Amino acid sequence: MASALEDPVLIRPFRGHGAAVTGVGFSASAAELATSSLDRCLMIWKLKKQCRAYKFVGHSDAVTSVNFSPEGQLLASASQDRTVRLWIPCIHGESSVLKGHTASVRSVSFSHDGHLLVSASNDKSVKIWSVQRRRLLFSLFQHTHWVRCAKFSPDGRLIASCSEDKSVKIWDTVNKTCIDSFIDYEGFPNFADFNPSGTCIASAGSNHTVKLWDIRMNKLLQHYKVHRAEVNCVSFHPSGNYLITASTDGTLKILDLLEGRLIYTLHGHKGPVLSVAFSKGGEKFASGGADGQVLLWKTNFDSFDYKEVLKHHFRRIQTDDPPHLLDIYPRSPHLHDEKLQSVEVNPTFDVADTLTVDPPVVEISSSPSFGTLDDVSNEDLQYPSASVLATSSKRKSENESESAMHNVDKEIGLSPSLGNALENIVEQLDVLTLTISILEQRLTLTEDKLKECLENQQKILPQGRQEE
Structure with missing residues (x-):
């Protein structure tokens, strides 16, 4: 022991x-x-x-x-x-x-x-x-x-x-x-x-x-x-x-x-x-x-x-x-x-740390997708200091996110109508991806059935020849 x-x-x-x-x-x-x-x-x-x-x-x-x-x-x-x-x-x-x-x-x-x-x-x-x-x-x-x-x-x-x-x-x-x-x-x-x-x-x-x-x-x-x-x-x-x-x-x-x-x-x-x-x-x-x-x-x-x-x-x-x-x-x-x-x-009787309180939790909402991995800098991957986080709030983060998105659209020169059109295209692509996935699954099932039919046919043919 x-x-x-x-x-x-x-x-x-x-x-x-x-x-x-x-x-x-x-x-x-x-x-x-x-x-x-x-x-x-x-x-x-x-x-x-x-x-x-x-x-x-x-x-x-x-x-x-x-x-x-x-x-x-x-x-x-x-x-x-x-x-x-x-x-x-x-x-x-x-x-x-x-x-x-x-x-x-x-x-x-x-x-x-x-x-x-x-x-x-x-x-x-x-x-x-x-x-x-x-x-x-x-x-x-x-x-x-x-x-x-x-x-x-x-x-x-x-x-x-x-x-x-x-x-x-x-x-x-x-x-x-x-x-x-x-x-x-x-x-x-x-x-x-x-x-x-x-x-x-x-x-x-x-x-x-x-x-x-x-x-x-x-x-x-x-x-x-x-x-x-x-x-x-x-x-x-x-x-x-x-x-x-x-x-x-x-x-x-x-x-x-x-x-x-x-x-x-x-x-x-x-x-x-x-x-x-x-x-x-x-x-x-x-x-x-x-x-x-x-x-x-x-x-x-x-x-x-x-x-x-x-x-x-x-x-x-x-x-x-x-x-x-x-x-x-x-x-x-x-x-x-x-x-x-x-x-x-049984840690009820022997816990290494019973005094440390649960850490404060910072809630982060998802923002738009990032680029390819080549676009990700090391600085973006670092967590901020506690002092920086202490001055932030969920509402401030949302406002900054909206402001950043607005500035990006402005710099690129996208009109609201063009932005909406691009969003619709992305949604249609998502639907197309799901459709292709379903078709892949159905095609696989069809191939399995066809393979099973061919195997059964190969078994039946020798029996027919023997009867002849």
Whole structure:
């Protein structure tokens, strides 16, 4: 059993959302934490003490997912309003809306080079977007039910998606085809993600289980049943040796994948835990719950130089044939139950910081879309000082925004009628994008039916010849 000094510790809670927290994600430096919520907002928390929090308002419905770009210069969010937004995390609230899905968007995630974005939706599709051009590149259709989650592999060549059709699918981003599928007949996966080396996938199940799949050998490696309710989210420690899980039973569990056992059970949320994520270096992790709280934890049990780990993982994802010397194979598939000895951490009795009050929240409304990434200066990405923010108000920000837009129109020489015409054109383009998306889906279904007919015809023809 681990000693007290090695156990995870709750650093502090953050309160600011008005509803359940659906997603959490750290910036590359681990200095900021982004969260999404059913309250239609996303927030950025500066993790230094006595710093303000920033609430970004723009989505018209619940925000279901949030993700920092690898460099931390952009923030992506997904919403039940059927859109994906790209934000510049600054006080101007600049965002760009990506439209293409025809139903609620459940997740959004950057590729590891930051050039692409993948989204999963209740319209049964997975869509890949260009970050710089802010446009849809292509869609993937094969799921037969709502797609809950989609993630890029570390090298960006593969995408893993999970759906309520009870499958986890692996996609080739070059050929745009499904190359493998893992079926879970006991329940559907709520969440799926690659391990840091890109050789395994972990799925969080509605049937209270967590499963690890080897994507090269196409087999189940580990199967954990340590929760008493559905598992909503998982996150790999950057070392790949640990996995943290979040469940509707109100707990977080930390699994040691090398030993194949549960090592920690963490309490703190009052109700279901919906999201969890390690920081890029693994020294912290955060969890979000239905209670509207964000809990920040210190990992403690494994510290290392993340850059060194990335070097090892880079060597692991090369195209040479397996087995790879640096790959760590977990033990043979076996079921784990709750009777194994593990450490219970209840922060009610031992919280590192009980005195720090919740940070003041600055609400930022979305402003018109920004240009390409080449137009974004480093200065725009910096947060303002507290003294500057103290003199600003929501009304002042709105007035400045309107004034700025008026000045821009004046400098360009746009008449009101021309401005209205351009707005109408943009609206028509949005409608056209949605129409194309629907046509893509129908075309895919038609191709599947045609393929099925041809296969049936090939089976019937030999039978007819034998009868003759």
